[in-house]
Amino acid sequence: MADKKGTMTDRERVEALLRREKPDRVPIWPFAYAGFATVYAGASIAEAYNKPEVALAAQRKTAQDFGWAFVPMLGYAAYGGWELGGEIKWPSGDFAQAPTVARFPVETPDDVMNLKVPDVKTAGIVPLSKQFYDLSSQERLDNEPFNVMSFGANMSFTLAGNISGPDKLCKWILKKPEAAHRLLQLANEHIIKLAEYWKELYGVEGVLPLGGEPTSANQLISPKMFAEFAMPYIKEVNEKFLELGYKHLYAHICGEHNANMEYWAQIPMGDPGIISMAQEVALETAAKYFPNDIILGNIDPAIIQTGTTDEVYEATKKNVLDGMKLSQGYVFSPGCEMPPMAPIENVKAMNQAVIDHGWY
Amino acid sequence: MASEERTKEILNELHKAVYEFEEDDAVKWAKIALEEGVDPFAATMDGLAGGMVEAGEAYNNKEYFVPELLMCADALYAGLDLLKPAIEASGRKAKVTGSIVLGVVEGDVHDIGKNLVKMMFEVAGWTVYDLGKDVPLDRFVEEQLKTGSEVVGLSALMTTSMLAMPVVVKKIREKNPNVRILLGGAPLNPEVMEKFGADGYAETAGTAVDEAINLLKMLKEEEGS
Numbered sequence: 106m107a108d109k110k111g112t113m114t115d116r117e118r119v120e121a122l123l124r125r126e127k128p129d130r131v132p133i134w135p136f137a138y139a140g141f142a143t144v145y146a147g148a149s150i151a152e153a154y155n156k157p158e159v160a161l162a163a164q165r166k167t168a169q170d171f172g173w174a175f176v177p178m179l180g181y182a183a184y185g186g187w188e189l190g191g192e193i194k195w196p197s198g199d200f201a202q203a204p205t206v207a208r209f210p211v212e213t214p215d216d217v218m219n220l221k222v223p224d225v226k227t228a229g230i231v232p233l234s235k236q237f238y239d240l241s242s243q244e245r246l247d248n249e250p251f252n253v254m255s256f257g258a259n260m261s262f263t264l265a266g267n268i269s270g271p272d273k274l275c276k277w278i279l280k281k282p283e284a285a286h287r288l289l290q291l292a293n294e295h296i297i298k299l300a301e302y303w304k305e306l307y308g309v310e311g312v313l314p315l316g317g318e319p320t321s322a323n324q325l326i327s328p329k330m331f332a333e334f335a336m337p338y339i340k341e342v343n344e345k346f347l348e349l350g351y352k353h354l355y356a357h358i359c360g361e362h363n364a365n366m367e368y369w370a371q372i373p374m375g376d377p378g379i380i381s382m383a384q385e386v387a388l389e390t391a392a393k394y395f396p397n398d399i400i401l402g403n404i405d406p407a408i409i410q411t412g413t414t415d416e417v418y419e420a421t422k423k424n425v426l427d428g429m430k431l432s433q434g435y436v437f438s439p440g441c442e443m444p445p446m447a448p449i450e451n452v453k454a455m456n457q458a459v460i461d462h463g464w465y
Numbered sequence: 466m467a468s469e470e471r472t473k474e475i476l477n478e479l480h481k482a483v484y485e486f487e488e489d490d491a492v493k494w495a496k497i498a499l500e501e502g503v504d505p506f507a508a509t510m511d512g513l514a515g516g517m518v519e520a521g522e523a524y525n526n527k528e529y530f531v532p533e534l535l536m537c538a539d540a541l542y543a544g545l546d547l548l549k550p551a552i553e554a555s556g557r558k559a560k561v562t563g564s565i566v567l568g569v570v571e572g573d574v575h576d577i578g579k580n581l582v583k584m585m586f587e588v589a590g591w592t593v594y595d596l597g598k599d600v601p602l603d604r605f606v607e608e609q610l611k612t613g614s615e616v617v618g619l620s621a622l623m624t625t626s627m628l629a630m631p632v633v634v635k636k637i638r639e640k641n642p643n644v645r646i647l648l649g650g651a652p653l654n655p656e657v658m659e660k661f662g663a664d665g666y667a668e669t670a671g672t673a674v675d676e677a678i679n680l681l682k683m684l685k686e687e688e689g690s
Contacts, residue, residue: 140625150625200572202625272577275532276539279486324651325577327530360651407652410624411660444624 110464115174119250122399122434123353123377131425131463133456134174134401134436136357136381138254139181140202140445142167150445151195154181154204154230157237168248171456174436177241178254179234182317182359185267186210188229189220189295202445204230209270214277214284217269222291225298235306242307251313255303257296258346259356259372260316261338262331264292271320278330289338296342304349313379314346315355322360322383328368336368343373354378359441361385370394377433384440388424392431402428403440404455410444414454421458429465437463467501475503479512479544484519486536491544498548505551510590513544517588525671531577534670538584561592563681564614565647566605568596570633573626578649581670582618589674602629606636609644615684616677619663621650631661638662643688645680649673 111129113121118128135141139160140150146163153160160179168175186206187193194207211217225231238253245252265288266274277285303312320326321335343354353375360383362369374380374395381401382391391400402424409417421437428435437459443452467475475498482490491513498508520537523529529537567583569576576598586593594612596604609617617637621627627650634646648658649667658666665680667673 196572198572200570200623200626200629202572202623205574272535272580275577276535279532279536323527323530325531327527327532330530330532405654406624407627407654407657410628410652411657442624446625446628 115168115172115248116246116250119174119436122436123250125377125434127434127465129465131429131459131465132174132436133172133438133459134176135438135443136441137167137173137443138164138176138178139442140196141443141447144445145170145449150202151197151204154179155195155233157233157240161237161240165246171452173248174250175246175248176251176254176313177237177249178315179230179237180256180315181230182263182319183267184230184256184260185264185292185295186229188223188231189268189291190223191268193229202442206267206270209268209273211269211288212273214281217284217288217291220268220291222294222298225295225302228295231299231302238303238307242311245311251311253303253307253312254355255299255307255312255314256316257299257303258314258316258343258351258354259339259358260318261289261292261296261342262335263316263318263320264296265289265338266320268292271325274320275325278326278334285334289334293338293342297345300342300346300349300351304351309350309352312351313353313355314351315357317357317359318362319359321365322362323364324361328364331365332368335365336372340372347373347375352376355381357381357441358386359383363390366390366394374398379436381438382440388427388431388435392433395433397433399434399436400428400431401436401438403438406439406441406444406447409439409447409451409455412451414450417451418454418458421455422462425459425463429463467503471501472503472507475501476508476512476515479508480516480519482544483513483516483537483540484523486533486540488536488540488543491540492547495544495547499551505548505555506557509545509548509552513541513548514588517541517584521585521588521671525669531581534581535577538581541584541588560590562590563616563677564592564594564612565616565618565677566594566596566608566612566614567618567620568600568605569598569620569622570626570629571599571601572629573621573623574598575622575650576620578622578670579618579620582620582649582667582673585670585674586677591674591677602633602636605633606640609637610640614644615681616645616647618647618649618667618673618677620648621652624652627652627657627661630663634662643684645677645684647673647677647680
């Protein structure tokens with residue numbers, strides 16, 4: 106898509122925001138690493154996760170074709186189940202979006218107490234992620250503000266839920282809090298080993314640790330539970346990442362977290378952090394609680410999937426105009442993963458709205 | 466036979482056991498109810514189910530969240546496991562409000578919401594045919610035809626799996642245009658529900674039953690007109 110007015114590359118736009126400067130235009134950095142990219146490039150959704158070369162080529166092509174910032178990533182929301190000793194099911198058929206946990210590593214509180222964190226180098230998807238980042242770290246294109254976006258930050262509670270199943274974690278919070286806390290400690294033990302492993306392999310320059318937190322949303326748990334069982338663990342991990350020298354952390358705060366925001370605000374995100382809120386949280390709310398961090402846009406992905414081109418354009422335009430009012434910096438993105446089957450004309454309408462209205 | 470006062474106490478304890486998610490207490494008081502000759506039907510509907518209704522209200526008011534509801538459900542089902550055989554043995558049948566086929570559509574394994582919806586319907590006296598998760602699309606059609614259920618409830622959490630919903634809606638309509646179809650799940654909203662050709666949208670487990678009852682009323686009005 107032509108962008109004739111631009112004076113900056115997409116990499117320069119994001120890097121300007123990281124220096125707390127204004128770019129020429131709002132950068133477009135959608136959460137389109139997985140199924141959308143591989144489907145667009147003619148591969149399957151499963152290959153976004155289990156074929157590193159295919160996944161990287163698809164992400165590169167998609168970002169270049171649509172004029173997006175390119176930040177390569179290989180990971181998945183159900184991370185933890187396979188990595189801590191369970192089994193995974195790759196997405197297949199017409200409607201599956203991502204890998205799911207086919208067998209959880211723990212069933213009972215006793216299982217939790219006996220669980221040992223496996224060698225991180227061979228855990229679950231980690232070897233596939235390594236293959237992916239071995240390739241992605243070899244290049245740094247002019248649309249690429251980071252060339253390794255690795256899993257680990259901002260996801261302790263969700264990872265714990267992926268080890269036991271979120272329903273069990275929910276129950277243990279109330280009736281077996283010692284098992285819930287132990288599970289979260291194990292999740293953090295794994296994440297910290299992962300952080301150290303990624304640093305050993307790729308250093309910290311150009312590396313952006315990320316994670317998503319759907320399971321701690323208020324659709325599932327109360328803010329009080331978040332304060333006790335999510336916040337301290339995410340904080341511990343993020344502090345460790347920053348201690349290791351990572352400068353920026355990316356948080357996808359997935360789902361309805363409005364009542365959790367005061368606790369999220371206590372978690373360090375780097376200088377600046379990069380905050381992606383779901384559509385349930387207003388941009389102003391995100392900006393209020395993260396006044397020094399970059400805020401990502403959050404139009405409802407369902408609109409991109411099911412809306413008309415006009416609806417997508419208008420929703421994007423509104424988000425961009427609201428986002429440009431934020432003093433700390435704004436990047437356009439949907440509020441969650443780009444739907445893998447999103448109609449291309451809607452994706453183009455989304456882009457066009459940013460290009461038409463996103464100039465400073 | 467328990468006195469009226471004692472019966473009231475037992476029903477209150479069953480109610481409390483569910484509301485306060487005390488599974489052991491639900492079992493204990495269900496046993497006491499049977500031992501002391503309390504009507505197992507009343508123990509279920511006025512005791513256990515009453516506690517669950519209150520828990521549902523607390524959930525709607527954001528006093529309870531999913532952990533509490535899941536634990537309440539465990540207490541409910543633990544008590545029910547003891548009382549159900551006694552109800553069946555008595556030959557007494559609950560007044561059935563309606564029947565619903567429920568399931569998470571193919572490609573999706575996220576079933577916490579569906580399980581809560583199932584429990585809410587059961588508490589409200591509906592017959593529930595639960596197909597589980599990752600359900601092949603034709604199974605919804607087959608089960609509706611087999612059971613004659615008035616309502617089919619479809620759940621999806623992902624923007625990919627929600628695309629199965631209009632396919633199921635079309636398949637069901639082709640076989641039985643009078644069935645009412647209820648959708649729920651994170652990527653859904655009333656606009657998407659209409660685009661998918663369904664009849665109702667449940668934002669939470671707590672609102673699903675009311676929405677289904679409204680759909681049933683509309684269906685009966687249409688059939689009567």
